Amino acid sequence: MTDGNGGVSRRAFVRTAGGLTATAAATGTASAQNESGSGSSGGTTHTVDMTDGLVFDPDSLTIAPGDTVEWPNVGSVGHSVTFYDDGIPEGATYFASGGFSSEEEARTGWSNGEGNVAGGESVSHTFETTGTYEYFCIPHENAGMVAEIEVVEGGGSSGGGDSGPSVPQVPDTAKTLGVATVFSMVATLGLAFFFLKYGGDYEEELEA
Template sequence: MSRRGFLGATAGTVASSYAAGKAEARAQGNQRTIDMTDGLVFDPEETTVAPGTTVVWENVGSVGHSVTAYEDEIPDEAQYFASGGFDSEEAARSAYPDGDIAGGETYQHTLEVEGTYGYFCIPHETAGMVAELTVSADAGGGDGDGGAVPDIPESARVVGIVTMAAMVSVVLLAYFFLKYGGDYGLE
């Protein structure tokens, strides 16, 4: 294969890998995970996401938890949410332990309406397991990391590393020839 053919094939592979990676990041960008821990906390306790983000609460411990919105602490137009699919805070409280999320399980809800959402874990509310979500168009991608560096496909990293190594080699070679090469003082 000619050098031009090899470089063209490599560029095509890098471009397709980059496009696939970008599509994957876009799909993941509309999702945010919040951990529920055995320390009886939601981690992070305060989160900001963009409208349309699906929030996934994941129980990373072994203690059962719930996710229950405070009815009076969500925007008026917003859909109520509670693990177990309840349509009100009172229904969720009275039916507990229905809606319990066991260790290793998840609950998810997509937030469309901008505003602040207060929520809690029914059995651990008095222990302080409460948290707050803010849905704002200013949040950007929905990953809540506030400017996190996007993932770069492996093939693009390799091309970048090889390019940097080649550039450093050229600079070192030029330095060597400038310092030691040239006029040898023929006598």
């Protein structure tokens, strides 16, 4: 089953994954360079490793608009980072390692030795448009090397070593001090109540 660009449909290969081996897949030779969309400054950078196990790690990530994703190749087998044309939000900037402007160009470029991210190299992209982005590695698409990124307001990363907004933690010393303060207040109120209730009777008994 093929897509409109003559490539293997991701929906088909997910169900029939398998076939390529690591030794036969590293066909690209062009040096990959860091690339990014027109991103805004101040966003968080997330990391998705490309491994010799033919996976993106993590294969699912949730980020915020303006965040950047970096894909380092932590192994020795060549990979690509290639968006599906129909797997990105409307109006979003297309991205593929090698600087291609469409999935078809990326596939053609790979066959000509372009777009390869060799071991030790990396590419990156800044995401501005909210929505779901589906992408894949051209030489290992049939092996199931696909992933997705969800861009939502507020972020809420589900992987890549990043975490959501931190919750302020109360130091143990502050907790202890708070407990002691409350106990002192309760004790003081208790004593005040006792003297107010029984203080007059006690003085009358002494006068008698």
